[in-house]
Amino acid sequence: MRLLIIEDNPDIVANLYEFFEPKGYVLDSASNGYTGLGLAAQHQYDAVVLDLMLPGLNGLELCQKLRNVLNLATPVLMLTARDTLADKVSGFDAGADDYLVKPFSLVELDIRLKALVRRARGSSTASTVLRVGELSFDTSTYTATRAGKPVVLTKTGYVLLRCLMREAPRLVPRDMLEQEVWGDDRPDSDALRTHLHALRQALDKPFPFAMLRTVPGIGYKLLSHDDAH
Incomplete structure (x- = not known):
């Protein structure tokens, strides 16, 4: 599975690499929204893990561009400290497929990503x-x-x-x-x-x-x- 991590906290990014790479995942990462958008436009990913609070282009704006500008159907999981219902509604309205609040379990993140990718592949195989x-x-x-x-x-x-x-x-x-x-x-x-x-x-x-x-x-x-x- 190939993941795009868009997150500006280097400790979180390092933890994700340490957890996922030994499992065979291939990871690319970006520390700001514009770099993340560029990577998403250039490469094909199985899923995107997206922080909300990003420099340059925030996570909501970036998710909207992934959907409306790049026309990508790639599953997007928002990973953020914002935990109110209004924040979650905003995330889903922007085009996110799932929402996980920090601090989070790496095992739970893995399970959620696998489920998202399974559903995406199942819905796309027909065409x-x-x-x-x-x-x-x-x-x-x-x-x-x-x-x-x-x-x-x-x-x-x-x-x-x-x-x-x-x-x-x-x-x-x-x-x-x-x-x-x-x-x-x-x-x-x-x-x-x-x-x-x-x-x-x-x-x-x-x-x-x-x-x-x-x-x-x-x-x-x-x-x-x-x-x-």
Whole structure:
């Protein structure tokens, strides 16, 4: 899962990185609203954790811009010390999906984010077709094709493909792929390598160049062109 943290308290940001990165999450962070808006415009995130009291552009204004200017449906969880009902109503009216009051439990934040992402993915799969170069994947029917030819995978293979295509051409760390497939209940054996081998056989073997690339010791990425390294 890839998260955007927009928070100006460095201690909170450090705690979030320390908690989430070992779980396989990929985090980007911004300490002010304008930087956060720029990151949201440039990259695709599974969820945004947003503080209300931010320099430059406050959290309410930023959330409104995410929805109304960038037209993003990315789940937004507001993380703030403001705890009145009026504050919460303002947050939801601005486009937030959830609201967690400081001080907060990191475990509860994790649970809430997972629930938000599950709901978002469930509501979007009906009309989502992912494309990377000549590769297309309809996540509503689990139908993948490359250059018009079917790519037939196992259920786990489709989950890996969806994650790689969603992040492409960015590098996807091994931990992120394992989190995507198994959550926190990861197998002891190197099952990920086996599944990726099967994905590579189906995705690349019949074609003139390999889209799935390995970065040794770090992770994997999908590239749309043979000359892109």
